[in-house]
Amino acid sequence: MADAQPFRRLCLVGIGLIASSIARAAREHGLAETIVCASPDPAHRAEALALGLADEAFASNAEAVRGADLVILCTPVGVMGAVAREISGDLDEGAILSDVGSVKQGVIDAVAPHLPDHVRFVPAHPIAGTENSGPAAGFASLFRGRWLVITPNGLSDDQSVARLTAFWTAMGAEVEVMDAGHHDQVLAITSHIPHLIAYNIVGTADDLETVTKSEVIKFSAAGFRDFTRIAASDPTMWRDVFLNNREAVLEMLARFSEDLTALQRAIRWGDGETLFQLFTRTRAIRRAIIDAGQDSAAPNFGRDVDGAGDD
Ligand SMILES: NC(=O)c1ccc[n+]([C@@H]2O[C@H](COP(=O)([O-])OP(=O)(O)OC[C@H]3O[C@@H](n4cnc5c(N)ncnc54)[C@H](O)[C@@H]3O)[C@@H](O)[C@H]2O)c1
Numbered sequence: 001m002a003d004a005q006p007f008r009r010l011c012l013v014g015i016g017l018i019a020s021s022i023a024r025a026a027r028e029h030g031l032a033e034t035i036v037c038a039s040p041d042p043a044h045r046a047e048a049l050a051l052g053l054a055d056e057a058f059a060s061n062a063e064a065v066r067g068a069d070l071v072i073l074c075t076p077v078g079v080m081g082a083v084a085r086e087i088s089g090d091l092d093e094g095a096i097l098s099d100v101g102s103v104k105q106g107v108i109d110a111v112a113p114h115l116p117d118h119v120r121f122v123p124a125h126p127i128a129g130t131e132n133s134g135p136a137a138g139f140a141s142l143f144r145g146r147w148l149v150i151t152p153n154g155l156s157d158d159q160s161v162a163r164l165t166a167f168w169t170a171m172g173a174e175v176e177v178m179d180a181g182h183h184d185q186v187l188a189i190t191s192h193i194p195h196l197i198a199y200n201i202v203g204t205a206d207d208l209e210t211v212t213k214s215e216v217i218k219f220s221a222a223g224f225r226d227f228t229r230i231a232a233s234d235p236t237m238w239r240d241v242f243l244n245n246r247e248a249v250l251e252m253l254a255r256f257s258e259d260l261t262a263l264q265r266a267i268r269w270g271d272g273e274t275l276f277q278l279f280t281r282t283r284a285i286r287r288a289i290i291d292a293g294q295d296s297a298a299p300n301f302g303r304d305v306d307g308a309g310d311d
């Protein structure tokens, strides 16, 4: 991969966890001469300036994108269509528009109709994050060793895909190009349903707590505590993910429910063999993920200079 050619002016629309991580990494690797951001939240704009994430922070998305040669939408996916409508008249000739949304087809459908012909649209999704939000939550190494999926469409061209690939590669990500629909199916099972399960189990335990008083917190075992980390993820972001990847999530959820019913039956009928076989298979998957270096549960994942601390 050729060295990334720095962008003249990078505009981050939304300045939360992901945008602030991009800003830090872009600065660290000299990937943009100027970085500006936009957010309707005055506290986020002030924090972005105080942390040195952006040279200018705008309340107006349209003003923010003027003169930028790379604009990345880093808002919850549910507002990306409205943001595209706001900025469409102010995007520079030849600008690349990208995004970091956790859902791809819904974002393409919402954004593309608003774009003028002179803009290249290259949707993308970094498979990296945490349960925290806001400008202070980001860190420069977030994308190191993690996947960045690009889902080109009729408004992308090879040159802008190559430039965006070089940008993310310079921040440490590994880039994979994929069809948007396929991305949404894969992420439904690997990311969206796990979050739904975490929200559900913590909610169920919370309901039980009215009966058992504080025992849910007092005796919370490690497994449950891991779920509470995921269930602490941003409510707006995740509401939008489920509403915008509805079909894939419902399809995967139907499969999941069938398999859960089979486990329920195995427990009811004392079928230890079925339980043992599944648990053996899933243990092997966990080990394969660790062997592939994709275990972000290790506290130092992505932050190591030499990668030596990854589980
Ligand atoms: N958090 C993760 O783990 C993660 C990982 C990969 C991708 N993503 C995706 O990245 C995007 C941002 O997530 P985040 O975790 O950084 O969120 P965040 O809540 O930390 O930040 C969102 C930012 O968008 C701003 N915003 C909201 N509405 C806006 C609007 N109409 N115009 C301009 N700015 C607006 C907010 O003020 C905030 O600054 C989402 O689309 C999410 O699906 C998140």
Ligand SMILES: O=C(O)C(=O)C[C@]1(C(=O)O)C=C[C@@H](O)C=C1
Residues within 6 Å of the ligand: 101, 102, 126, 127, 128, 129, 130, 131, 190, 191, 192, 230, 296
């Ligand atoms: O590590 C976490 O906290 C995450 O949930 C990150 C995670 C994921 O599911 O892996 C969440 C949403 C994204 O779109 C990408 C990454």
